[in-house]
Amino acid sequence: MNEPKRKALLLSVHLKSKDLWSAEQSLLELEALARTLEIEVVAKEMQSRDSPDPRTFVGQGKLEEVKQIIAEQKIDLVIFDHDLSPNQGKHLERALEMMVLDRTQLILEIFFDHAKTPEAKAQVEVAQLEYMLPRLVGMWAHLDREKGGIGASRGTGEKQINIDRTLIRNRITKLEKILAQAQKDRGVQGKQRQNCFQVALTGYTNAGKTTLMHQVSELEEVGEDKLFATLESRTRKLPGFSHPELLLTDTVGFIQNLPHGLVASFRSTLSVVRDADLLLHVADASNPNLEQHLETTFKVLEEIGADQVPQLLVFNKADLVEDPSRLVWLKSRYPGCLTVSSFSKEDLAGLLERVKEHFAKNYISQEVLIPYAFSKWVNRYFELTEVLSQSFEEEGVRLSYKTTYGNQQILDALIRQKEVS
Ligand SMILES: Nc1nc2c(ncn2[C@@H]2O[C@H](COP(=O)(O)OP(=O)(O)OP(=O)(O)O)[C@@H](O)[C@H]2O)c(=O)[nH]1
Numbered sequence: 001m002n003e004p005k006r007k008a009l010l011l012s013v014h015l016k017s018k019d020l021w022s023a024e025q026s027l028l029e030l031e032a033l034a035r036t037l038e039i040e041v042v043a044k045e046m047q048s049r050d051s052p053d054p055r056t057f058v059g060q061g062k063l064e065e066v067k068q069i070i071a072e073q074k075i076d077l078v079i080f081d082h083d084l085s086p087n088q089g090k091h092l093e094r095a096l097e098m099m100v101l102d103r104t105q106l107i108l109e110i111f112f113d114h115a116k117t118p119e120a121k122a123q124v125e126v127a128q129l130e131y132m133l134p135r136l137v138g139m140w141a142h143l144d145r146e147k148g149g150i151g152a153s154r155g156t157g158e159k160q161i162n163i164d165r166t167l168i169r170n171r172i173t174k175l176e177k178i179l180a181q182a183q184k185d186r187g188v189q190g191k192q193r194q195n196c197f198q199v200a201l202t203g204y205t206n207a208g209k210t211t212l213m214h215q216v217s218e219l220e221e222v223g224e225d226k227l228f229a230t231l232e233s234r235t236r237k238l239p240g241f242s243h244p245e246l247l248l249t250d251t252v253g254f255i256q257n258l259p260h261g262l263v264a265s266f267r268s269t270l271s272v273v274r275d276a277d278l279l280l281h282v283a284d285a286s287n288p289n290l291e292q293h294l295e296t297t298f299k300v301l302e303e304i305g306a307d308q309v310p311q312l313l314v315f316n317k318a319d320l321v322e323d324p325s326r327l328v329w330l331k332s333r334y335p336g337c338l339t340v341s342s343f344s345k346e347d348l349a350g351l352l353e354r355v356k357e358h359f360a361k362n363y364i365s366q367e368v369l370i371p372y373a374f375s376k377w378v379n380r381y382f383e384l385t386e387v388l389s390q391s392f393e394e395e396g397v398r399l400s401y402k403t404t405y406g407n408q409q410i411l412d413a414l415i416r417q418k419e420v421s
């Protein structure tokens with residue numbers, strides 16, 4: 001039997017120094033985040049203020065209003081569209097007599113739900129534990145209240161908090177060791193892939209990265225209309241590329257105000273983005289918040305040290321854009337960008353063509369004559385180059401081929417070896 005959906009009230013503060021539209025968009029995004037966790041959003045409330053209330057973020061009047069809605073609509077969860085300090089969280093839970101989640105906690109819950117591999121699970125757990133550490137006091141207060149304070153003297157609570165802190169720190173240390181090992185293993189894999197070009201899909205959550213990857217590599221699987229559907233990176237070979245092969249990797253999406261701890265703990269997963277030869281920065285062309293999504297992605301890429309990797313901006317979901325002049329505007333605003341729909345074969349062929357063009361400058365065409373005494377080298381040339389023609393002459397095998405500068409260096413070293421010996 002399905003569990004009944006949790007019913008939530010979303011609460012937001014519009015700071016008067018900032019624009020109202022952004023606050024409204026952020027609240028809509030919070031709703032999508034809640035939906036991703038199968039939470040039913042029953043009510044949305046926003047209050048305009050000059051500055052947040054230091055104790056409860058919203059003002060007293062709003063709190064009373066919210067309390068009434070909670071009672072009338074049988075709400076079991078309040079979600080705040082801001083990050084709350086440990087104290088604010090505590091005061092709010094006390095005032096509303098109800099569980100209060102902030103934006104970061106909601107995102108962490110989604111990440112926790114979607115983490116499948118041991119590495120992704122460990123990364124999310126580290127972020128959750130670090131978020132929890134300063135909030136332990138509040139949690140104990142909550143527990144004491146539920147038990148009516150009976151049997152839990154003040155000293156016991158404090159002792160418990162210290163024990164918990166030590167346990168949490170030990171657990172974080174253990175998880176970090178697991179993550180370091182995973183990163184080391186990935187390093188080994190990375191070395192084995194030296195003969196490939198790495199292309200990574202990156203961008204805001206729900207932009208269509210996973211869909212694009214599956215459509216391009218002609219797989220049946222499709223993306224999900226959920227935020228943070230993908231947490232671990234998956235890699236596929238791109239069709240039509242050989243010597244070297246081109247590997248396409250799908251990665252975790254970004255979001256505005258991505259919890260800082262989360263970015264840090266996903267650093268190792270995101271190393272595929274940092275080490276890529278080319279980034280396909282995918283954005284949802286039909287989203288009214290497109291520019292803010294781009295900005296967020298640029299910022300996170302900078303944070304993880306990937307802002308120097310060449311980037312091809314891919315505006316996806318062009319089929320959902322009703323006004324064709326928007327696509328024209330995007331092309332002039334972002335020169336060199338592409339507008340595509342993941343579901344158009346023609347668009348995807350165009351995308352692959354652009355990727356090919358990008359790497360073309362890394363290729364050289366060469367010819368070599370391999371003496372028969374060294375014919376075992378021929379295999380090596382077939383491994384490392386795209387052989388265009390082969391002819392058997394009197395002195396040896398003549399190959400004409402296309403390869404990358406990197407692979408040519410390996411072949412040059414082979415020839416030097418022969419000259420030395
Ligand atoms: N109409 C239309 N829908 C698309 C297109 N590309 C993706 N979608 C839909 O957009 C939703 C999100 O797609 P995903 O591929 O999961 O997005 P993502 O970027 O991988 O998202 P995260 O993994 O959460 O970062 C899905 O419902 C897709 O079917 C497109 O070109 N056109």
Ligand SMILES: [Mg+2]
Binds near residue numbers: 229250
């Ligand atoms: Mg995805």
